[in-house]
Amino acid sequence: xxxxxxVILPVFLVIGFGYVAVWRNYISNDNIDGIMKFTQNFAIxxxxxxxxSTLDLGQNFDLSLLGSFYVGAIVGFAVGLIGxxxxxxxxxxxxxxxGFIGLFSNSLLLGLxxxxxxxxxxxxxxxxxxxxxxxxxxxFVGITAMEIARNRGGSIAALPGKVIKAMFSNALILGITxxxxxxxxxxxxxxxxxxxxxxxxxxxxxxxxxxLGGVLYRYRPEGDMKTILFAVSISLILxxxxxxxxxxxxxxxxxxxxxxxxxxxxxxxINTYVFANMYGKARRVAASSVLIGTMLSIFTVWIWLAIxx
Numbered sequence: 001x002x003x004x005x006x007v008i009l010p011v012f013l014v015i016g017f018g019y020v021a022v023w024r025n026y027i028s029n030d031n032i033d034g035i036m037k038f039t040q041n042f043a044i045x046x047x048x049x050x051x052x053s054t055l056d057l058g059q060n061f062d063l064s065l066l067g068s069f070y071v072g073a074i075v076g077f078a079v080g081l082i083g084x085x086x087x088x089x090x091x092x093x094x095x096x097x098x099g100f101i102g103l104f105s106n107s108l109l110l111g112l113x114x115x116x117x118x119x120x121x122x123x124x125x126x127x128x129x130x131x132x133x134x135x136x137x138x139x140f141v142g143i144t145a146m147e148i149a150r151n152r153g154g155s156i157a158a159l160p161g162k163v164i165k166a167m168f169s170n171a172l173i174l175g176i177t178x179x180x181x182x183x184x185x186x187x188x189x190x191x192x193x194x195x196x197x198x199x200x201x202x203x204x205x206x207x208x209x210x211x212l213g214g215v216l217y218r219y220r221p222e223g224d225m226k227t228i229l230f231a232v233s234i235s236l237i238l239x240x241x242x243x244x245x246x247x248x249x250x251x252x253x254x255x256x257x258x259x260x261x262x263x264x265x266x267x268x269x270i271n272t273y274v275f276a277n278m279y280g281k282a283r284r285v286a287a288s289s290v291l292i293g294t295m296l297s298i299f300t301v302w303i304w305l306a307i308x309x
Contacts, residue, residue, distance in 0.1 A: 011113045012298055014206060018213025032214035036270075039211055043204035044108060045175025046197050051128045052179025053189070061129055064250035069130050069260045070137060072242035076102035076234045077141060088227050090282070092149040097275065097282035098227065100142045101289045102234035106269035107131050109208050110297070115262050118305060119255070126259035132179075135172045135271070142275055143167065150279075166278075215270060216294060219287030227285050232268070232293040236300045240265035258308050265304045267293030 021027040081099030084090040090098065105111065107130060115127055143163045151159070167173055182189065243264040247257045268289045276286035 009298075010117065011110065011209060012294075014209040015213040015216070015294065018210040018215075019217045020213075021210075022214040022217040027214065029214070029218060032211055032218070035207060035211035036215060039204060039208035041171040043200050044208060045171045046200040047108075047204040048131065048172060048175040049179040049182075050194070050197050050201050051124075052132050052176055053182040055125065055128055055132070055179075055183065057183060061132075062126075062252075062256060065126055065129060065247075065252055065256045065260055066133065068243050068246035068250050068252060069264055070133075071246060072239045072264055073103050073105070073138070074141065075242055076239045077145075079238065080231055080234050081145070083230055084227065084282075087230070090227075093146065093279060094282045094285075096142065096146045096149050097272075097279060098231055098285055099145070100138070100275050101231040101268045101272045101286055102239065103141060104134075104138045104269045104272050104275070105235055105239065105264055106266040106290075106294075107134050107263045109205070109212055109269070110266040110294070111263040113205050113209070114266075114301060115259055118262070119258060123255050123258065126256040127263060130259065130263050132176055135170060135176065136167065138271075139167050139170065139173070139275075146279055146281075212270060212294075215273075216291045219273065219284075219291060224285050224288065228288045228292055231285065231289045232296060235268050235289075235293055236265060236297055240304060254309050261304055261308060262301070265297070265301055267297040 018032070022029065022032060077099040079099075080102035081095045084095035084098035085092065088098075107127070112124060112127055112131075115123055140163060143166050144159070147159050147162050168177075181187070240261050243260050247260050252260060268286070270290055273283065273286040273290055276283045
C-alpha cells in the first residue's frame with residue numbers, strides 16, 4: 001500500500017487535476033491543446049535533448065536492455081495487428097493503428113516519473129536509453145506498416161521518403177537527434193544555454209501530466225470495448241511479461257531490469273492517438289485505450305512494482 005500511495009498516486013493525481021479542470025470547465029480544450037503543444041514540441045524535446053546529450057552512451061546503450069524491451073514491443077505490435085484483423089475483422093489500416101497501441105507505451109509521461117519516484121533519479125539512465133530510440137523505432141515500425149497497408153499493390157519506391165519525412169516532422173525525434181549530435185560530437189554548450197534548457201526541463205513532466213489529464217477527458221470511451229480491452233491488455237500485461245522473460249534470460253542488471261519492466265508496463269502513450277489521428281484510422285479505439293489503459297495501470301503498475309527485485 002505504501003508503494004501505491006508514495007509512488008503511483010502522486011503521478012495520477014496530477015493527471016486527475018487536469019482531467020477535473022477540463023471536466024469542470026476551469027480550463028478549455030484550447031488551453032489543453034496549448035499545454036500539450038508546449039510540452040510535446042518544446043519542453044519534452046528539451047528534456048530528451050538534455051538527457052541524451054549528457055548520457056554515457058557506451059555504458060547505458062546495452063543491446064541486451066534494448067533487445068529485451070523492443071522485441072517485446074514489436075511482438076505486441078504484431079499481436080495487436082493480427083488480432084485486430086482476425087478476431088475483430090478490422091481492415092488492414094485500422095489493424096496497424098490498433099497494433100501501434102500495443103507498441104507505444106507511455107515511457108515519458110508515466111514511465112519516467114514512476115521510475116524516479118520508486119527508485120530515485122539515479123535509476124533513470126536505462127529509461128533514457130530506451131526513450132532515446134523509442135519514438136524513432138516505434139514510428140518507423142508503425143509508419144512503414146501503415147504505408148505498406150495503404151499502398152498494397154502499388155510502387156514502394158516512394159515509401160522510404162514518406163517514412164523519413166513523417167519521422168523528422170516529430171519534435172521528439174528532433175530533440176533526440178540533436179542530443180546525439182552534441183554527445184557524439186563532444187560539443188560544449190555554454191552554461192547560459194544549459195541553464196535555459198534546464199528551466200524548460202523542470203516544467204516538462206508536471207505540465208505534460210496535467211495536460212494528459214485534460215486530453216483523456218476529451219476522449220472518453222465510446223464503444224469498441226472488446227477491441228479496446230484487447231489492445232490495453234497487450235500494453236499492460238503481454239509486453240512487460242515478454243520483457244520480464246527476456247530480461248532474465250539476458251541477465252540484465254537490477255536497475256536496467258526495473259527500468260525495462262516499468263517502461264514496458266506503462267499504459268499506451270498519447271502518441272498512439274496522434275498516430276491514429278494522423279491516418280484517420282481507429283481513432284476511437286486509440287483514444288479510449290489511452291484513457292482506460294491509464295486508469296487500469298494504477299493497479300497493474302502497483303503489481304509490477306510489488307514483484308520487482
